[in-house]
Amino acid sequence: MEAFTRLDGLACPLPFSGVDTDQLIPARFMKRSRAEGYGGYLLHDLRFDGEGRPRPDFPLNAPDRQGARVIVARRNFGSGSSREAAVYALVDYGIRCVVAPSFGDIFASNAVNNGLLPARVAEADCEAMLAALQAGAGDITVDLEACRIELAGHAYGFEVEPVWRTKLLNGWDDLDLTMSHMDAVKAFVAADAELRPWAAPRQAG
Amino acid sequence: MREAAGPRTLFDKVWDAHVVTRREDGQSLLWIDRHFLHEGSFHAFNNLKGRNAEVARPDLTFGFEDHYVPTRVRDLAKADPAIRGMVEQLRDNAGRHHLRLFGLSDPGQGIVHVVGPEQGLTLPGLTMVCGDSHTATHGAFGALAFGIGASEVAHVLMTQTIWQKRPKRLRITVEGQLAPGVAAKDIALSIIAAIGADGAAGHAIEYAGPAIRALSMEGRLTLCNLSIEAGGRSGMIAPDETTFAYIRGRPFAPEGEAFERAVEDWRALASDPDAVFDKEVTLDGAAIAPVVTWGTSPEDTLAITQTVPDPEKAADPARAAHIREALEYMGLRAGQKLTDIAVDRIFIGSCTNSRIEDIRAAAAVLAGRKARVPGLVSPGSAKVKAQAIEEGLDRIFMEAGLEWVDAGCSMCVGMNGDLVPPGERCASTTNRNFRGRQGPGSRTHLMSPAMAAAAAVTGHLADVRPLLEGRMPAGESG
Numbered sequence: 001m002e003a004f005t006r007l008d009g010l011a012c013p014l015p016f017s018g019v020d021t022d023q024l025i026p027a028r029f030m031k032r033s034r035a036e037g038y039g040g041y042l043l044h045d046l047r048f049d050g051e052g053r054p055r056p057d058f059p060l061n062a063p064d065r066q067g068a069r070v071i072v073a074r075r076n077f078g079s080g081s082s083r084e085a086a087v088y089a090l091v092d093y094g095i096r097c098v099v100a101p102s103f104g105d106i107f108a109s110n111a112v113n114n115g116l117l118p119a120r121v122a123e124a125d126c127e128a129m130l131a132a133l134q135a136g137a138g139d140i141t142v143d144l145e146a147c148r149i150e151l152a153g154h155a156y157g158f159e160v161e162p163v164w165r166t167k168l169l170n171g172w173d174d175l176d177l178t179m180s181h182m183d184a185v186k187a188f189v190a191a192d193a194e195l196r197p198w199a200a201p202r203q204a205g
Numbered sequence: 206m207r208e209a210a211g212p213r214t215l216f217d218k219v220w221d222a223h224v225v226t227r228r229e230d231g232q233s234l235l236w237i238d239r240h241f242l243h244e245g246s247f248h249a250f251n252n253l254k255g256r257n258a259e260v261a262r263p264d265l266t267f268g269f270e271d272h273y274v275p276t277r278v279r280d281l282a283k284a285d286p287a288i289r290g291m292v293e294q295l296r297d298n299a300g301r302h303h304l305r306l307f308g309l310s311d312p313g314q315g316i317v318h319v320v321g322p323e324q325g326l327t328l329p330g331l332t333m334v335c336g337d338s339h340t341a342t343h344g345a346f347g348a349l350a351f352g353i354g355a356s357e358v359a360h361v362l363m364t365q366t367i368w369q370k371r372p373k374r375l376r377i378t379v380e381g382q383l384a385p386g387v388a389a390k391d392i393a394l395s396i397i398a399a400i401g402a403d404g405a406a407g408h409a410i411e412y413a414g415p416a417i418r419a420l421s422m423e424g425r426l427t428l429c430n431l432s433i434e435a436g437g438r439s440g441m442i443a444p445d446e447t448t449f450a451y452i453r454g455r456p457f458a459p460e461g462e463a464f465e466r467a468v469e470d471w472r473a474l475a476s477d478p479d480a481v482f483d484k485e486v487t488l489d490g491a492a493i494a495p496v497v498t499w500g501t502s503p504e505d506t507l508a509i510t511q512t513v514p515d516p517e518k519a520a521d522p523a524r525a526a527h528i529r530e531a532l533e534y535m536g537l538r539a540g541q542k543l544t545d546i547a548v549d550r551i552f553i554g555s556c557t558n559s560r561i562e563d564i565r566a567a568a569a570v571l572a573g574r575k576a577r578v579p580g581l582v583s584p585g586s587a588k589v590k591a592q593a594i595e596e597g598l599d600r601i602f603m604e605a606g607l608e609w610v611d612a613g614c615s616m617c618v619g620m621n622g623d624l625v626p627p628g629e630r631c632a633s634t635t636n637r638n639f640r641g642r643q644g645p646g647s648r649t650h651l652m653s654p655a656m657a658a659a660a661a662v663t664g665h666l667a668d669v670r671p672l673l674e675g676r677m678p679a680g681e682s683g
């Protein structure tokens with residue numbers, strides 16, 4: 001996984017609350033192979049009209065937001081379905097960080113597993129950032145070492161679970177780490193069979 | 206591995222019993238007792254293939270054909286090729302790794318969160334995961350069950366473990382007794398309205414109190430199912446006699462002496478009387494009315510007797526913006542009576558409300574009546590369907606003019622092609638009223654099965670209570 005330390009890039013305001021994962025990628029696109037890239041499906045039904053034409057009033061379609069790397073949105077971003085495809089759509093589109101006052105728990109952990117930073121900010125700071133972006137600001141700096149965002153001459157603190165911060169900073173993959181604990185897993189399984197004999201499913205497969 | 210001294214909650218006890226090891230930074234490696242898969246697991250299997258890895262514990266891994274299966278014509282050969290491909294992909298992966306698959310032709314087929322409990326795969330004190338956010342459903346038995354993403358699915362497939370940060374603990378107590386015509390769905394939506402769609406984020410929920418204890422297993426499953434709509438990844442209820450009676454005799458559950466030993470252990474799972482929660486919320490069960498959603502988030506819930514909210518009266522500008530956008534999408538105006546909202550169709554089904562009691566509750570309203578709008582009734586499993594037919598409930602739906610089809614996720618998420626057409630309004634027993642959830646441009650109002658039946662009979666959102674006079678079904682609680 002690609003490490004995340006500091007990002008200097010373009011931010012796009014998404015002044016909506018509850019941008020759920022059904023919005024981030026509508027279910028009908030989830031049959032596609034990831035190899036095709038999911039970026040084109042990101043927020044598809046908000047970005048495009050029924051005929052597939054970009055909606056000019058949707059923030060991500062604005063000419064001055066092309067190439068955005070950061071999204072600033074209102075509370076409860078990524079709520080709903082556990083579909084990791086929602087993160088794939090963001091990442092494949094080019095987004096590396098979403099800034100919001102709160103996130104869906106499953107979305108946030110999926111994000112971290114794909115090197116996407118869910119940066120939690122105070123509601124008032126979120127509104128200030130949205131206002132600055134809507135007034136024309138665009139260049140943003142997200143510093144994960146310092147947990148600090150700079151936008152339009154102001155600095156804002158953000159929060160991310162310390163374990164996720166470490167994982168993102170190092171670009172760690174859980175699996176390698178788990179494999180180093182397989183002896184502990186074996187010991188657990190042996191002890192557990194004594195403690196909870198009823199836990200195994202009765203019928204054989 | 207006991208992580209905390211002193212009195213413990215139900216959640217603490219199940220968590221502690223599954224900690225393999227704990228890192229300095231606080232992450233715990235948890236052992237997983239049951240891993241459920243559906244058609245959406247292909248990203249994870251591709252990950253395995255890329256690493257040339259095997260499934261660590263095929264005996265604890267179960268496949269379910271539910272998200273993409275057709276509900277009307279079961280012959281896959283006649284299905285849309287892309288949909289057929291999704292089902293076949295799961296079959297290939299289950300076959301390659303020797304997993305027990307509840308496929309279309311299996312007498313136990315159905316929605317993963319209906320079949321798990323029904324088969325006795327779901328037990329108190331287990332850890333259970335599935336690449337589906339409604340996995341919290343299984344918490345109704347006192348299991349720690351939560352939804353995971355594809356990367357985590359791959360990790361569990363390869364190791365039967367998962368790294369997790371211990372969540373905070375939230376207890377939601379519902380005091381008193383529910384009024385007639387009020388169901389578990391009304392409790393769940395009322396909780397979400399009270400604490401918000403992110404109110405339980407970062408928390409493991411425990412539901413407690415007399416109104417919860419009085420619920421049947423079906424009602425508890427509905428309640429725990431909706432934990433994620435309050436932002437909680439898991440929601441649990443301490444196992445009791447209702448739980449044990451439900452589990453006894455199920456195919457995969459322990460039997461004989463093993464069952465008795467298990468019950469002894471399960472009784473000890475209840476939260477200690479002096480256990481401390483990070484957050485507590487209390488609701489008065491007697492004050493809960495039949496509710497519906499009016500907007501595009503499950504927190505947009507109101508009693509059916511209310512009117513559509515006014516953005517001008519919202520608490521803050523962000524809420525006002527949400528109400529304005531939601532009303533525009535839903536085609537509603539502020540101040541309109543909820544009972545004046547005409548619906549185009551109804552849907553009864555999904556992992557939230559498709560169990561036998563849900564079907565009975567809807568049938569009790571529809572018996573001897575005609576639906577004014579079209580609708581689909583999809584029982585949650587082949588077993589629920591067979592039971593309903595045995596009770597003659599299928600005829601009630603068909604005579605009312607509704608379609609009685611087979612089991613699957615169906616119109617909750619529309620992946621199988623059961624869609625609400627653009628602009629149409631659906632009274633639905635599902636879990637999400639998100640924009641476009643039931644199909645592009647669809648408008649969803651969430652409610653209990655009895656309330657959806659009331660909408661069918663009247664053609665608009667309606668209070669089910671007058672329609673239930675003299676016909677309350679026994680044990681109604683869906």
